[in-house]
Amino acid sequence: GMKVGIVGLPNVGKSTVFNSLTKAGAAEAQNYPFTTIDPNLGVAAVPDERLDALARVMESRKVVPATVDFVDIAGLVRGASRGEGLGNQFLGNIRECEAIAHVVRCFEDENVIHVDGKVDPVGDIETINTELLLADLSTTERRLERVGRAAKSGDAKLKAEAAELAGLVEHLSDGNPARTYPRSEVMAEALGTLITAKPTLYVANVDEESVADGNRYSAEVEKLAAREGAEAVRLSARLEAEIAELPEEESREYLEMLGVESTGFEGFIRAAYKLLGLITFFTAGEKESRAWTVREGSTARSAAGRIHSDMERGFIAAEVAHWEGLVDAGSWAKAREAAKARLEGRDYVVSDGDTMIVRFNV
Numbered sequence: 561g562m563k564v565g566i567v568g569l570p571n572v573g574k575s576t577v578f579n580s581l582t583k584a585g586a587a588e589a590q591n592y593p594f595t596t597i598d599p600n601l602g603v604a605a606v607p608d609e610r611l612d613a614l615a616r617v618m619e620s621r622k623v624v625p626a627t628v629d630f631v632d633i634a635g636l637v638r639g640a641s642r643g644e645g646l647g648n649q650f651l652g653n654i655r656e657c658e659a660i661a662h663v664v665r666c667f668e669d670e671n672v673i674h675v676d677g678k679v680d681p682v683g684d685i686e687t688i689n690t691e692l693l694l695a696d697l698s699t700t701e702r703r704l705e706r707v708g709r710a711a712k713s714g715d716a717k718l719k720a721e722a723a724e725l726a727g728l729v730e731h732l733s734d735g736n737p738a739r740t741y742p743r744s745e746v747m748a749e750a751l752g753t754l755i756t757a758k759p760t761l762y763v764a765n766v767d768e769e770s771v772a773d774g775n776r777y778s779a780e781v782e783k784l785a786a787r788e789g790a791e792a793v794r795l796s797a798r799l800e801a802e803i804a805e806l807p808e809e810e811s812r813e814y815l816e817m818l819g820v821e822s823t824g825f826e827g828f829i830r831a832a833y834k835l836l837g838l839i840t841f842f843t844a845g846e847k848e849s850r851a852w853t854v855r856e857g858s859t860a861r862s863a864a865g866r867i868h869s870d871m872e873r874g875f876i877a878a879e880v881a882h883w884e885g886l887v888d889a890g891s892w893a894k895a896r897e898a899a900k901a902r903l904e905g906r907d908y909v910v911s912d913g914d915t916m917i918v919r920f921n922v
Protein backbone atom coordinates (compact mmCIF):
# COMPACT_ATOMS: atom_id res chain seq x y z
CA GLY A 561 0.00 0.00 0.00
CA MET A 562 0.90 3.70 0.05
CA LYS A 563 3.27 4.19 2.96
CA VAL A 564 3.74 7.34 5.03
CA GLY A 565 6.56 7.45 7.59
CA ILE A 566 5.96 9.37 10.83
CA VAL A 567 9.15 11.07 12.03
CA GLY A 568 10.01 13.61 14.73
CA LEU A 569 12.12 14.01 17.87
CA PRO A 570 11.40 11.76 20.88
CA ASN A 571 8.45 12.88 23.08
CA VAL A 572 6.77 15.11 20.51
CA GLY A 573 3.70 12.86 20.24
CA LYS A 574 4.54 10.52 17.32
CA SER A 575 3.24 7.38 19.00
CA THR A 576 0.10 9.16 20.16
CA VAL A 577 -0.55 10.36 16.58
CA PHE A 578 0.21 6.93 15.17
CA ASN A 579 -2.00 5.09 17.65
CA SER A 580 -4.98 7.39 17.23
CA LEU A 581 -4.72 7.35 13.43
CA THR A 582 -4.52 3.62 13.13
CA LYS A 583 -7.00 2.88 15.92
CA ALA A 584 -9.64 5.06 14.30
CA GLY A 585 -8.66 3.59 10.96
CA ALA A 586 -9.03 0.05 12.21
CA ALA A 587 -12.48 0.86 13.62
CA GLU A 588 -13.63 2.37 10.32
CA ALA A 589 -12.16 -0.38 8.22
CA GLN A 590 -13.57 -3.27 10.25
CA ASN A 591 -14.34 -5.18 7.08
CA TYR A 592 -10.98 -4.58 5.59
CA PRO A 593 -8.85 -7.71 5.55
CA PHE A 594 -5.65 -6.41 7.07
CA THR A 595 -3.62 -7.61 9.96
CA THR A 596 -1.11 -5.68 11.98
CA ILE A 597 2.15 -7.24 10.92
CA ASP A 598 4.26 -5.00 13.05
CA PRO A 599 3.39 -2.76 16.02
CA ASN A 600 4.99 0.13 14.16
CA LEU A 601 2.99 -0.38 11.00
CA GLY A 602 -0.68 0.66 10.95
CA VAL A 603 -3.51 1.17 8.51
CA ALA A 604 -5.73 4.26 8.53
CA ALA A 605 -9.02 4.57 6.67
CA VAL A 606 -9.43 7.66 4.46
CA PRO A 607 -12.66 9.39 5.57
CA ASP A 608 -14.82 9.99 2.49
CA GLU A 609 -18.36 11.38 2.48
CA ARG A 610 -18.77 10.47 -1.20
CA LEU A 611 -18.35 6.80 -0.37
CA ASP A 612 -20.87 7.10 2.47
CA ALA A 613 -23.40 8.71 0.11
CA LEU A 614 -22.94 5.98 -2.52
CA ALA A 615 -23.32 3.24 0.08
CA ARG A 616 -26.54 4.84 1.34
CA VAL A 617 -28.32 5.02 -2.04
CA MET A 618 -27.07 1.56 -3.07
CA GLU A 619 -28.03 0.13 0.34
CA SER A 620 -24.66 -1.61 0.31
CA ARG A 621 -24.19 -4.42 2.77
CA LYS A 622 -20.52 -3.58 3.10
CA VAL A 623 -18.52 -0.34 2.91
CA VAL A 624 -14.78 -0.46 2.34
CA PRO A 625 -12.82 2.81 2.59
CA ALA A 626 -9.47 3.54 0.95
CA THR A 627 -6.52 3.23 3.30
CA VAL A 628 -3.07 4.70 3.89
CA ASP A 629 -0.32 2.78 5.71
CA PHE A 630 1.56 4.58 8.45
CA VAL A 631 4.95 3.60 9.84
CA ASP A 632 5.98 4.90 13.26
CA ILE A 633 9.66 5.68 12.86
CA ALA A 634 10.80 6.19 16.45
CA GLY A 635 14.33 6.80 17.61
CA LEU A 636 15.47 9.47 15.20
CA VAL A 637 17.82 11.61 17.31
CA ARG A 638 20.67 14.05 16.79
CA GLY A 639 23.57 12.06 15.33
CA ALA A 640 21.38 9.43 13.63
CA SER A 641 23.07 10.03 10.27
CA ARG A 642 26.39 9.08 11.92
CA GLY A 643 24.78 5.87 13.16
CA GLU A 644 24.01 7.16 16.65
CA GLY A 645 21.07 5.57 18.48
CA LEU A 646 19.69 3.11 16.02
CA GLY A 647 20.29 5.73 13.35
CA ASN A 648 21.00 3.78 10.21
CA GLN A 649 18.20 1.30 10.73
CA PHE A 650 15.66 4.11 11.11
CA LEU A 651 16.92 5.95 8.07
CA GLY A 652 16.48 2.69 6.14
CA ASN A 653 12.85 2.50 7.30
CA ILE A 654 12.21 6.06 6.09
CA ARG A 655 13.67 5.28 2.66
CA GLU A 656 10.94 2.69 2.13
CA CYS A 657 8.18 5.28 2.62
CA GLU A 658 6.60 7.29 -0.17
CA ALA A 659 5.99 10.37 1.94
CA ILE A 660 6.95 11.75 5.35
CA ALA A 661 4.76 13.13 8.12
CA HIS A 662 6.97 15.17 10.43
CA VAL A 663 5.37 15.56 13.88
CA VAL A 664 6.39 18.70 15.76
CA ARG A 665 5.75 19.46 19.43
CA CYS A 666 3.63 22.59 19.71
CA PHE A 667 2.33 22.05 23.25
CA GLU A 668 3.70 23.06 26.63
CA ASP A 669 3.63 20.51 29.44
CA GLU A 670 6.23 20.41 32.18
CA ASN A 671 5.44 16.76 32.79
CA VAL A 672 6.61 15.83 29.30
CA ILE A 673 10.37 16.19 28.98
CA HIS A 674 11.70 17.88 25.85
CA VAL A 675 15.00 16.36 24.68
CA ASP A 676 16.48 19.83 24.18
CA GLY A 677 14.94 21.37 27.30
CA LYS A 678 12.44 23.76 25.67
CA VAL A 679 9.52 23.85 23.24
CA ASP A 680 11.05 25.10 19.98
CA PRO A 681 9.31 23.77 16.86
CA VAL A 682 11.62 25.41 14.31
CA GLY A 683 14.73 24.22 16.18
CA ASP A 684 13.25 20.70 16.41
CA ILE A 685 12.49 20.63 12.69
CA GLU A 686 16.05 21.74 11.92
CA THR A 687 17.50 19.01 14.13
CA ILE A 688 15.58 16.28 12.31
CA ASN A 689 16.05 17.79 8.86
CA THR A 690 19.80 18.09 9.43
CA GLU A 691 20.02 14.34 10.07
CA LEU A 692 17.97 13.60 6.96
CA LEU A 693 20.10 16.00 4.88
CA LEU A 694 23.35 14.45 6.15
CA ALA A 695 22.09 10.96 5.30
CA ASP A 696 21.20 12.13 1.76
CA LEU A 697 24.51 13.92 1.43
CA SER A 698 26.48 10.77 2.17
CA THR A 699 24.28 8.71 -0.21
CA THR A 700 24.83 11.30 -2.95
CA GLU A 701 28.59 11.55 -2.38
CA ARG A 702 28.92 7.77 -2.64
CA ARG A 703 26.91 7.75 -5.86
CA LEU A 704 28.98 10.64 -7.28
CA GLU A 705 32.16 8.67 -6.58
CA ARG A 706 30.81 5.59 -8.35
CA VAL A 707 29.26 7.44 -11.32
CA GLY A 708 32.32 9.70 -11.61
CA ARG A 709 34.60 6.65 -11.89
CA ALA A 710 32.36 5.02 -14.50
CA ALA A 711 32.10 8.29 -16.47
CA LYS A 712 35.86 8.11 -17.21
CA SER A 713 34.89 5.67 -19.99
CA GLY A 714 33.58 8.76 -21.81
CA ASP A 715 29.89 7.80 -21.67
CA ALA A 716 27.97 11.06 -22.21
CA LYS A 717 25.00 10.11 -20.04
CA LEU A 718 27.19 9.15 -17.08
CA LYS A 719 29.16 12.39 -17.48
CA ALA A 720 25.93 14.38 -17.41
CA GLU A 721 24.78 12.56 -14.28
CA ALA A 722 28.13 13.12 -12.53
CA ALA A 723 27.88 16.85 -13.23
CA GLU A 724 24.33 16.97 -11.86
CA LEU A 725 25.29 14.92 -8.80
CA ALA A 726 28.05 17.41 -8.01
CA GLY A 727 25.42 20.15 -8.19
CA LEU A 728 23.16 18.21 -5.84
CA VAL A 729 26.00 17.72 -3.32
CA GLU A 730 26.37 21.50 -3.21
CA HIS A 731 22.59 22.01 -2.94
CA LEU A 732 22.36 19.61 0.03
CA SER A 733 25.51 21.04 1.68
CA ASP A 734 23.82 24.44 1.66
CA GLY A 735 20.99 22.95 3.73
CA ASN A 736 18.40 22.59 0.97
CA PRO A 737 16.22 19.47 0.68
CA ALA A 738 16.58 17.35 -2.49
CA ARG A 739 12.87 18.10 -3.04
CA THR A 740 13.78 21.58 -4.26
CA TYR A 741 16.53 20.40 -6.68
CA PRO A 742 15.47 20.63 -10.36
CA ARG A 743 14.28 17.23 -11.59
CA SER A 744 15.88 15.98 -14.78
CA GLU A 745 15.75 12.62 -16.50
CA VAL A 746 19.32 11.57 -15.62
CA MET A 747 18.64 12.34 -11.94
CA ALA A 748 15.35 10.45 -11.59
CA GLU A 749 16.96 7.32 -10.16
CA ALA A 750 19.33 9.18 -7.80
CA LEU A 751 16.56 11.40 -6.42
CA GLY A 752 14.27 8.40 -5.97
CA THR A 753 16.59 7.05 -3.25
CA LEU A 754 16.81 10.27 -1.23
CA ILE A 755 14.82 10.98 1.92
CA THR A 756 14.60 14.75 1.52
CA ALA A 757 13.21 14.30 -2.01
CA LYS A 758 10.05 12.77 -0.55
CA PRO A 759 6.91 14.90 -0.18
CA THR A 760 6.70 16.12 3.42
CA LEU A 761 3.79 17.09 5.64
CA TYR A 762 4.47 18.93 8.91
CA VAL A 763 2.08 17.98 11.71
CA ALA A 764 1.81 20.61 14.45
CA ASN A 765 0.78 18.69 17.58
CA VAL A 766 -1.04 21.25 19.76
CA ASP A 767 -2.85 21.02 23.09
CA GLU A 768 -6.63 20.62 23.23
CA GLU A 769 -7.29 24.35 23.64
CA SER A 770 -5.35 25.26 20.48
CA VAL A 771 -7.01 22.95 17.96
CA ALA A 772 -9.50 25.61 16.90
CA ASP A 773 -7.17 28.60 16.41
CA GLY A 774 -3.63 27.25 16.74
CA ASN A 775 -0.97 28.84 18.94
CA ARG A 776 2.30 30.73 18.41
CA TYR A 777 4.20 27.46 17.97
CA SER A 778 1.90 26.06 15.27
CA ALA A 779 2.03 29.46 13.53
CA GLU A 780 5.83 29.09 13.31
CA VAL A 781 5.45 25.61 11.79
CA GLU A 782 2.96 26.86 9.20
CA LYS A 783 5.30 29.70 8.24
CA LEU A 784 8.26 27.35 7.85
CA ALA A 785 6.24 24.90 5.73
CA ALA A 786 5.11 27.69 3.41
CA ARG A 787 8.75 28.76 2.99
CA GLU A 788 9.81 25.21 2.10
CA GLY A 789 6.92 24.55 -0.23
CA ALA A 790 5.73 21.77 2.12
CA GLU A 791 2.27 21.19 3.59
CA ALA A 792 1.28 21.71 7.23
CA VAL A 793 -1.66 20.51 9.30
CA ARG A 794 -2.61 21.07 12.92
CA LEU A 795 -4.01 18.45 15.27
CA SER A 796 -4.05 17.44 18.92
CA ALA A 797 -2.84 13.90 19.33
CA ARG A 798 -3.88 13.75 22.97
CA LEU A 799 -7.37 15.01 22.20
CA GLU A 800 -7.65 12.38 19.46
CA ALA A 801 -6.56 9.67 21.90
CA GLU A 802 -9.12 10.87 24.51
CA ILE A 803 -11.94 11.09 21.97
CA ALA A 804 -11.26 7.55 20.78
CA GLU A 805 -12.19 6.32 24.27
CA LEU A 806 -15.50 8.23 24.47
CA PRO A 807 -18.95 7.19 23.23
CA GLU A 808 -19.98 8.99 19.99
CA GLU A 809 -22.44 11.38 21.69
CA GLU A 810 -19.98 12.52 24.36
CA SER A 811 -17.13 13.01 21.92
CA ARG A 812 -19.34 15.27 19.78
CA GLU A 813 -20.23 17.39 22.81
CA TYR A 814 -16.59 17.58 23.82
CA LEU A 815 -15.56 18.79 20.36
CA GLU A 816 -18.38 21.35 20.35
CA MET A 817 -17.14 22.68 23.68
CA LEU A 818 -13.67 23.13 22.16
CA GLY A 819 -15.22 24.91 19.17
CA VAL A 820 -14.12 22.43 16.49
CA GLU A 821 -15.90 20.03 14.16
CA SER A 822 -13.23 17.36 14.19
CA THR A 823 -10.00 16.58 16.00
CA GLY A 824 -7.90 17.44 12.95
CA PHE A 825 -7.20 13.80 12.27
CA GLU A 826 -9.39 13.69 9.16
CA GLY A 827 -7.62 16.69 7.71
CA PHE A 828 -4.32 14.97 8.35
CA ILE A 829 -5.25 11.82 6.46
CA ARG A 830 -6.69 13.80 3.55
CA ALA A 831 -3.56 15.94 3.35
CA ALA A 832 -1.36 12.83 3.34
CA TYR A 833 -3.48 11.37 0.56
CA LYS A 834 -3.25 14.55 -1.53
CA LEU A 835 0.48 14.81 -0.89
CA LEU A 836 1.00 11.44 -2.55
CA GLY A 837 -0.76 12.55 -5.72
CA LEU A 838 -3.49 9.97 -5.26
CA ILE A 839 -7.08 9.99 -6.40
CA THR A 840 -10.07 7.85 -5.53
CA PHE A 841 -12.46 5.96 -7.74
CA PHE A 842 -15.40 3.91 -6.50
CA THR A 843 -17.23 0.70 -7.15
CA ALA A 844 -20.77 0.78 -5.82
CA GLY A 845 -23.51 -1.80 -5.57
CA GLU A 846 -25.80 -3.66 -3.20
CA LYS A 847 -23.12 -6.12 -2.16
CA GLU A 848 -20.41 -3.57 -1.51
CA SER A 849 -19.37 0.04 -1.98
CA ARG A 850 -15.69 0.56 -2.04
CA ALA A 851 -13.09 3.30 -2.52
CA TRP A 852 -9.96 2.47 -4.54
CA THR A 853 -6.71 4.37 -4.66
CA VAL A 854 -4.81 5.11 -7.87
CA ARG A 855 -2.17 7.59 -8.94
CA GLU A 856 -3.39 10.69 -10.77
CA GLY A 857 -3.32 10.02 -14.52
CA SER A 858 -4.13 6.28 -14.29
CA THR A 859 -6.05 4.72 -17.19
CA ALA A 860 -9.31 2.79 -16.84
CA ARG A 861 -7.50 -0.44 -17.65
CA SER A 862 -4.80 -0.02 -14.98
CA ALA A 863 -7.44 1.13 -12.47
CA ALA A 864 -9.34 -2.09 -13.23
CA GLY A 865 -6.14 -3.92 -12.30
CA ARG A 866 -6.40 -2.50 -8.75
CA ILE A 867 -9.66 -4.42 -8.36
CA HIS A 868 -8.44 -7.67 -9.94
CA SER A 869 -5.63 -8.64 -12.31
CA ASP A 870 -8.18 -10.59 -14.43
CA MET A 871 -10.06 -7.33 -15.03
CA GLU A 872 -6.93 -5.68 -16.34
CA ARG A 873 -5.94 -8.61 -18.55
CA GLY A 874 -9.41 -9.14 -20.06
CA PHE A 875 -10.47 -5.46 -20.00
CA ILE A 876 -13.18 -4.62 -22.57
CA ALA A 877 -14.66 -1.32 -21.37
CA ALA A 878 -15.67 0.56 -18.24
CA GLU A 879 -19.05 2.01 -17.50
CA VAL A 880 -18.33 5.30 -15.75
CA ALA A 881 -20.55 7.66 -13.74
CA HIS A 882 -19.43 10.55 -11.55
CA TRP A 883 -20.31 9.64 -7.93
CA GLU A 884 -22.69 12.61 -7.59
CA GLY A 885 -24.56 11.73 -10.78
CA LEU A 886 -25.01 8.20 -9.56
CA VAL A 887 -26.20 9.34 -6.12
CA ASP A 888 -28.68 11.76 -7.73
CA ALA A 889 -29.99 9.08 -10.09
CA GLY A 890 -30.29 6.57 -7.26
CA SER A 891 -29.17 3.48 -9.20
CA TRP A 892 -27.02 2.41 -12.15
CA ALA A 893 -30.17 1.69 -14.23
CA LYS A 894 -31.56 5.20 -13.64
CA ALA A 895 -28.14 6.76 -14.24
CA ARG A 896 -28.09 5.05 -17.67
CA GLU A 897 -31.59 6.33 -18.46
CA ALA A 898 -30.59 9.86 -17.47
CA ALA A 899 -27.40 9.59 -19.56
CA LYS A 900 -25.32 10.06 -16.43
CA ALA A 901 -23.35 6.87 -17.14
CA ARG A 902 -21.17 6.38 -20.22
CA LEU A 903 -18.91 3.76 -21.73
CA GLU A 904 -15.14 4.40 -21.75
CA GLY A 905 -12.23 2.48 -23.32
CA ARG A 906 -8.95 1.22 -21.91
CA ASP A 907 -7.05 4.51 -22.28
CA TYR A 908 -9.65 6.68 -20.53
CA VAL A 909 -7.92 8.67 -17.76
CA VAL A 910 -9.77 8.12 -14.50
CA SER A 911 -11.00 11.25 -12.65
CA ASP A 912 -11.20 11.65 -8.90
CA GLY A 913 -14.75 10.67 -7.88
CA ASP A 914 -15.52 8.37 -10.84
CA THR A 915 -17.63 5.31 -10.13
CA MET A 916 -16.92 2.35 -12.43
CA ILE A 917 -18.29 -0.98 -13.56
CA VAL A 918 -15.60 -2.93 -15.41
CA ARG A 919 -16.62 -5.18 -18.35
CA PHE A 920 -14.05 -7.86 -19.00
CA ASN A 921 -13.40 -11.25 -20.64
CA VAL A 922 -12.52 -14.06 -18.27
Ligand code: GDP
Binds near residue numbers: 570672768797799
Ligand atom coordinates in the same frame (compact mmCIF):
# COMPACT_ATOMS: atom_id res chain seq x y z
P1 GDP B 1 6.90 10.10 20.85
O1 GDP B 1 8.12 9.80 21.65
O2 GDP B 1 7.17 11.20 19.87
O3 GDP B 1 6.27 8.92 20.22
O4 GDP B 1 5.86 10.75 21.87
P2 GDP B 1 4.58 10.12 22.59
O5 GDP B 1 3.46 9.99 21.65
O6 GDP B 1 4.99 8.92 23.34
O7 GDP B 1 4.23 11.30 23.59
C1 GDP B 1 5.12 11.70 24.61
C2 GDP B 1 4.33 12.22 25.80
O8 GDP B 1 3.68 13.44 25.42
C3 GDP B 1 3.23 11.28 26.24
O9 GDP B 1 3.20 11.27 27.63
C4 GDP B 1 1.96 11.91 25.66
O10 GDP B 1 0.82 11.61 26.45
C5 GDP B 1 2.29 13.37 25.70
N1 GDP B 1 1.57 14.14 24.69
C6 GDP B 1 1.38 13.83 23.38
N2 GDP B 1 0.63 14.78 22.78
C7 GDP B 1 0.35 15.70 23.71
C8 GDP B 1 -0.40 16.94 23.73
O11 GDP B 1 -0.95 17.38 22.70
N3 GDP B 1 -0.42 17.63 24.91
C9 GDP B 1 0.19 17.18 26.05
N4 GDP B 1 0.12 17.90 27.17
N5 GDP B 1 0.87 16.02 26.08
C10 GDP B 1 0.95 15.30 24.94
